[in-house]
Amino acid sequence: MPRRKPVNQKPHLLILGGTGDAAAVARAVVAAYGVRIQVTSSLAGRTRAPASLPGSIHIGGFGGPEGLHAWILAQGVDVVIDATHPFAAQISKHAIQAAHAVPVLRLDRPPWTPQSGDDWHSVTDIAAAAALLPSVGRRVFLTVGASELAAFSELENVYFLIRLIDTPETVSAFVDYDIVSARGPFTKVGDLQLMKAHRIDVVVSKNSGGDATVAKLHAARVLGIPVVMIDRPPCDLGCPGRAGVNQAETVQQALFWIKQIVGF
Ligand code: NAP
Numbered sequence: 001m002p003r004r005k006p007v008n009q010k011p012h013l014l015i016l017g018g019t020g021d022a023a024a025v026a027r028a029v030v031a032a033y034g035v036r037i038q039v040t041s042s043l044a045g046r047t048r049a050p051a052s053l054p055g056s057i058h059i060g061g062f063g064g065p066e067g068l069h070a071w072i073l074a075q076g077v078d079v080v081i082d083a084t085h086p087f088a089a090q091i092s093k094h095a096i097q098a099a100h101a102v103p104v105l106r107l108d109r110p111p112w113t114p115q116s117g118d119d120w121h122s123v124t125d126i127a128a129a130a131a132l133l134p135s136v137g138r139r140v141f142l143t144v145g146a147s148e149l150a151a152f153s154e155l156e157n158v159y160f161l162i163r164l165i166d167t168p169e170t171v172s173a174f175v176d177y178d179i180v181s182a183r184g185p186f187t188k189v190g191d192l193q194l195m196k197a198h199r200i201d202v203v204v205s206k207n208s209g210g211d212a213t214v215a216k217l218h219a220a221r222v223l224g225i226p227v228v229m230i231d232r233p234p235c236d237l238g239c240p241g242r243a244g245v246n247q248a249e250t251v252q253q254a255l256f257w258i259k260q261i262v263g264f
Contacts, residue, residue, distance in 0.1 A: 011262045012038040014077045016095055020184070020212045021107055022083035023051055024251045025258075030054040032255070033264055040075070044091070046147070048166045051183070068098035079261050081254060083107040087206055089233045096245070103261055105246040107254045109209040111232060112217060119226040126151045129204055129228045134158060136226050137202025141195055143216060144206055144230065149174075152204075161198045184212035191215040192222055203227045 013029060015022050026041045039055030042062075050057075062068040072080070080102055082095040086109070095104055114120045121136055123129045126144065130151040133140060139159045142152060146164050153173035160177040167181040180194065195203075195216070203220045205213075207229050220227050248254040 009076065010036055010038055011078045012040065012076050013079050013081065013258065013262070014072065014075075015039065015041045015081045016084050016091055017041045017053075018043050018046065018088065019083055019085050019210075021109065021210065021251055021254075022081070023053055025081055025083055025107065025254050026053050026055055028251065028255055029258060033262075036264065037262065040077075044088070046145075062094070062098075065094040065097035068094050069101075072099055072102060078102055079258065080104045081107060081258070083254070086111070086208055086232050089235055092235065103246065105248055105254060105257050107248045107251070110249055111207045111209045112214060112229075114229075115221065117221050117224075118217070119220075119224075120229045121226055122229050122231055124231055125233075126230060129230050130155065132228055133202065133204065136228060137200075139199050139201045141198070141200045141203045141216060143213065144204060159198075161194070161200060186213060186215040188215045188218045188222075191219040195219050195223060195225075201225050204230070206230045207232055 015026050017023065017026070022041060026039055029037060029039055040058055041053045041055060042058040043050055044061065045059045062071050071077075080095055080099045082092050082104060084091050092106065121132060123132055126148045129144075133152070134155060138157065140161065142149070142160045142162045146166065146168060149162065150172060152160065153171070158176070160174060161180060162171065162174070162177055163180045163182060165181065165183050167179060171177060171179065178198065200223070202225055203216050205216060205227060217227060246257060248257055
C-alpha cells in the first residue's frame with residue numbers, strides 16, 4: 001500500500017537519470033522551487049565521475065522493479081521522471097512496473113533522422129553493426145559507449161577511434177585503435193577536426209537523439225562518409241504513444257508536467 005505523506009512534507013521527485021536531459025531537469029527544478037521540493041537523481045553508476053547535480057544522488061541499481069517499488073515507498077517518492085538513455089530499456093520498463101502508485105513521466109528525445117546528403121546504414125543492434133562494418137569502412141569512429149565494445153574488438157584490418165566518457169584501464173582485444181576520452185556536448189567543428197585527423201571513413205552510433213552528441217553526424221555529412229546507425233531497442237512498456245504513458249520530448253515539457261503534478 002502506498003504510504004500516506006504528512007501534509008506538511010514537501011514533494012519528492014525521483015529522476016531516473018544518466019543523461020544530459022535528466023541533469024537539466026534536476027537543475028531546473030531546484031532552480032525553480034528550491035527547498036520546497038526534494039529532488040533525487042538516480043544514476044546507474046556507469047561513469048567514474050558523473051557530472052555534478054543538485055539535490056540528492058542515488059548511485060547503482062535498486063534491485064529490479066520490486067526494489068525500485070520498495071525504494072519509492074520507503075523514500076516517500078511522489079513523482080518519477082524517467083529521463084534515462086533511450087537504450088537503457090530495462091530501467092524504463094522497471095519504472096513503469098514499479099511506480100504504479102505514483103505518476104511517471106517518460107522524457108524521451110526523438111530519434112535522429114537522416115538528412116539530405118546522409119548515407120546511413122540502419123541496423124537493429126550492436127551485433128548487426130559489427131557484422132556490417134567491414135563492408136562499409138575500415139577507419140571507424142566508434143561511439144557506442146563502454147559496455148558494448150567487445151562486439152567490435154575482433155574485427156580484422158579495421159582501425160578504431162573509440163570515444164568514451166572515462167578512460168578505460170584496458171580495451172580488450174582491440175589491435176589497432178586510439179581512445180579519446182570526452183564528455184559531450186560536442187561541437188561540429190571539434191568532431192570534424194577529430195574525424196579528419198584520424199582519417200575516419202565510417203561512424204558507428206546508437207540513435208540516441210538530442211543535441212549533445214549529434215555533431216558527429218554533421219561531420220559525417222560534411223565528409224561524405226557513411227554512418228552505421230543502431231536503432232533503438234524495441235520497448236514493450238513505457239513506449240511513446242502508448243496509452244497511459246505520460247510522455248515528454250523536451251526538458252521544458254517535463255518541467256511543465258512536473259509543475260502540474262506537484263501543484264506549484
Ligand atoms: P538498463 O539495461 O536499462 O539497466 C540495467 C540495470 O541497471 C537496471 O535494471 C538497473 O538495475 C540499473 N540502472 C540503469 N539505469 C539506472 C538508473 N538511472 N538508476 C539506477 N539504476 C539504474 O541500462 P544500462 O545497462 O545502463 O545500459 C543499457 C544501454 O543504455 C547501453 O547501450 C548503454 O550504452 C546505454 N546507456 C545507458 C546509460 C545509463 O545511464 N544507464 C547512459 C548512456 C547510455 P536494477 O534492476 O538493480 O535497479
